[in-house]
Amino acid sequence: MVLGVRDRGVTHLGPAEVRELAARLGLRPTKQRGQNFVIDANTVRRIVRESGVTAGEVVVEVGPGLGSLTLALLETGAEVTAIEVDPLLAGELPATIEAFAPAQAGRLRVVLADAMSVTELPGPPPQALVANLPYNVSVPVLLHLMALLPSLEHGLVMVQAEVADRLAAPPGSKTYGVPSAKAAWFADVRRAGAIGRNVFWPAPNVDSGLVAWTRREPPTDRIAREEVFAVIDAAFAQRRKALRGALRTLAGGAEQAEAALRAVGIDPLTRGETLGIDDFVAIAIALHEMTPESA
The missing domain is CATH 1.10.8.100 (rRNA adenine dimethylase, C-terminal domain)
Structure with missing residues (x-):
């Protein structure tokens, strides 16, 4: 448990809490896993607000890391199924939620798995996907989960700004391509804002963007x-x-x-x-x- 959290009245992860958790775990964020942790509570609240998640929904979160976004999602009254590939982080997340938001700990499920290879999730079918996706696998992960989980109705993901532009691009634009066309099979996709670099630790060398989407019916059932x-x-x-x-x-x-x-x-x-x-x-x-x- 993070020392003094309850005494300090802290309910979200700020710079001090993130660094304290990382130091206690001996964690050094790696580029290989795209580990850039959000250290700004206003940013995670904004992500949750833009996502439209409401109480009672089941939300899938990919790469919860130290739990910044997880805490904000649980705060809405939603259930969260968090998919984390790092055993250290997956093992620590329940304790972090218990420390910062003990009344909400019962609405968290942690799945130790690679989101690209997961084939099923425990618990009720999820209605939303909200995540700070690792930059190096953001599009494959998003498309995989959209295909795997037809119960998903809406979502919002934070990705590299360039990838956000591609996902939301209309036909004929310079950034339109494979991600745009494939995402359009599953959903209506739109750009939902920009995120600066200084809200992360460590700060990435690229800007980030928010992509929101709403599920649409597949355009055909005549062909796979x-x-x-x-x-x-x-x-x-x-x-x-x-x-x-x-x-x-x-x-x-x-x-x-x-x-x-x-x-x-x-x-x-x-x-x-x-x-x-x-x-x-x-x-x-x-x-x-x-x-x-x-x-």
């Missing part, structure tokens, strides 16, 4: 998501290449790619960066229907 995502990957593998060439390998030839594109009313010389998720769905369906196995 994986087939649509294969089209997206191919379309952006060589970003400046026209779709006729970009989809050549996937379609089994440039002529087949052109035929599929013309069948859905898309100019074969169009580039993938101009297409929305519904366009990629249409192309995937056309390619699927052209294969001998689907005949």
Whole structure:
């Protein structure tokens, strides 16, 4: 337990509490795991406010670290399922919550796991995902959990500013790409603000951004998501290449790619960066229907 927490009346982690916890644990944040801990209580309150989490909801948090955001989430009256890959941090989190917010400790579940490989979570199905995602795996983790947990209705994640721009980018913009198109399968995504570097310890060398999203129904049930995502990957593998060439390998030839594109009313010389998720769905369906196995 952090010494004197209850006596000091502290209910959130500030710079002193974060450093005190880290020193007691012998913790040195590592770039490999993207460990940059939030030390500003106003920032975590802002994240929770922007997320729209309410009492009674079940929230998934990825990489809770020392517990800054966890405490703010529990403060809303929500239940929190925290996924932490670091055994030291996962083992300490319940004690930290007990020290800072003992009345809320019963609403925390800690899962020691890599969020990229988790296949199920304990407890009731979650409605929200709120997390300070490690920069190096933020997009794969977000897409994995969106696919794994169809009960998720909304969420907000803090990621590198550049990644936030990509996730929320509309078709035709300079930052639109694979993350934007794939996220659009699951949700309506928007930029929800910027976060400065000085709210972290250690301070990262990049700015951060907030991305909010609301679940939408899948754009089709006629074809598997994986087939649509294969089209997206191919379309952006060589970003400046026209779709006729970009989809050549996937379609089994440039002529087949052109035929599929013309069948859905898309100019074969169009580039993938101009297409929305519904366009990629249409192309995937056309390619699927052209294969001998689907005949």
